[in-house]
Amino acid sequence: MPICQFHSKQHDHQPRRTHATTAAQRKQHPAIARRASVGGGDASGSGVSSGNDDDSGHATTAHRPRPPRAGQFQRHEQHAGGLRRADLDPRGPITQFHAWFAEAKGLRDAHDGRPAVPHPETCTLSTASLPSGRVSARVVYLKELDHQGFVLYSNFGTSRKAADLFNADHPNPRWSGRGAAARLPAAESQVYFDTRVRGSRIGAWASRQSAVLQPATGASGTDEKIDTADADADADDGRAQLDKWVAEVEARFGPSKAADGDDGGEVDDDHIPVPPFWGGLRIVPERVEFWQGRHNRLHDRFVYTRVHNEGSEESEDNAKIADATWTLERLSP
Incomplete structure (x- = not known):
């Protein structure tokens, strides 16, 4: 999955001036080379911007210092206790998922008693087009977990053959799953649709x-009002x-x-029939990870991996994942 980076850029439209300093001044006032041009000034209070000198003693144009961005999106998290192998169900991820989901539904805010996790079924579905590998993601609701996998309903416009499913930003712990996605029969989708x-x-x-919704335009080319009778309506x-x-x-x-x-x-x-471009997706998991945040970024990660038995008479697509054999391993954070 591609990594997104946020960049911010500052523009200074004020004219910049440099200020040459001597070696003695630099030694006596080491901060003079770091002073910003806007709102700053030299030692005499003239309002002249400071400059950084190179080794030759010539002044160079100074850049306005910017606040550190490393903690721009940082937040303080209260991590629960550690996660151990003994805390996880040895039978497989399905029973473990049900236990964690029930716990998330039962959490209540200590102050007002409201659900601490309002919508624990909210998750992010990431799908990949094959063979290009292009990935798309959307927020969906997990609706079912049956004997064959995780079931959700969505528009098929961005549904692909391979999928990752992971829960949204809920309190610890968190989980993620990976597997192949297959459409449900239309009759099953209709049952839920009703x-x-x-x-x-x-x-x-x-x-x-995901289609772009274009603003309405009039003959003059200007945006029309949604309600033309309301002069204060937004375009x-x-x-x-x-x-x-x-x-x-x-x-x-x-x-x-x-x-x-x-x-x-x-x-x-x-009765409204289910659209042909909409319906259920069943994700048959091959890998399910459970994550518990810990201090110093030394998080606990455990992954269940499905074992495929060679020579099995039962189709992999129809096999009951609850009865499948799974390995359980700890991963480095």
């Missing part, structure tokens, strides 16, 4: 996932296009029939 509220089903049809930033697609899908499937039910609930004939 459990979603109508708006979510409409949205699945309407959203052309359309592309949301109007998405709203238009939603309206088109609503018109296609007609109004909700939920009100037709005697109890005011949805009725069976309020």
Whole structure:
């Protein structure tokens, strides 16, 4: 996966001037060569910027000192106790995952009693196109963990053959899994699709996932208002296009029939088929890692690796991962 780096750049539009110093001045005032031009001054208070001298004694243009960026995104974390092999289930990662997931769901904030992890099922799905190896990632909800693997539902537009699945920024501990991704049969996807509220089903049809939403423009070329009757409305930033697609899908499937039910609930004939470009993905794990943060970056990492038995009569795709043989090893942080 590519590593992202954040860069910031400072611009100084003020004219810069250099200030030559003698060896004696440098020895007496070692900080003079580090003084910034903006808001600074020389020893006489003239406002002249300081300079760095080379070995010949000539002044060179000084760069404004910048704050250190090494800790720009640093945060203080409260790490729990260490993770030992004895703390992990020897049978495999599936039972261990269920135990950690149940623990995450049960965590409560000490002050207000709210869930400490509001959505423990949130995870990041990273998929790779084969054979190019191009990687894409998105945040999804883990919906099921059955005998064959992790199940989630998503638009197939960015789904690929190989996948990594790892949990989002939850409190320690954390986990990650890697394996092959396969689509669920349409009938299975429809079962889950029917459990979603109508708006979510409409949205699945309407959203052309990851497509750029262009702002609406008028004849003059200027951005139109989302609501032209409201002079204070913000210019359309592309949301109007998405709203238009939603309206088109609503018109296609007609109004909700939920009100037709005697109890005011949805009725069976309020059926919206699952889109052909949307559905379930099952990730059959080959490798599952559990991570526990420790001080001094000496984290605890343990990885389960699935053992493939040669000559097995059962297909690898249909094998029950809960019954598979797994090795468990500690990794260097």
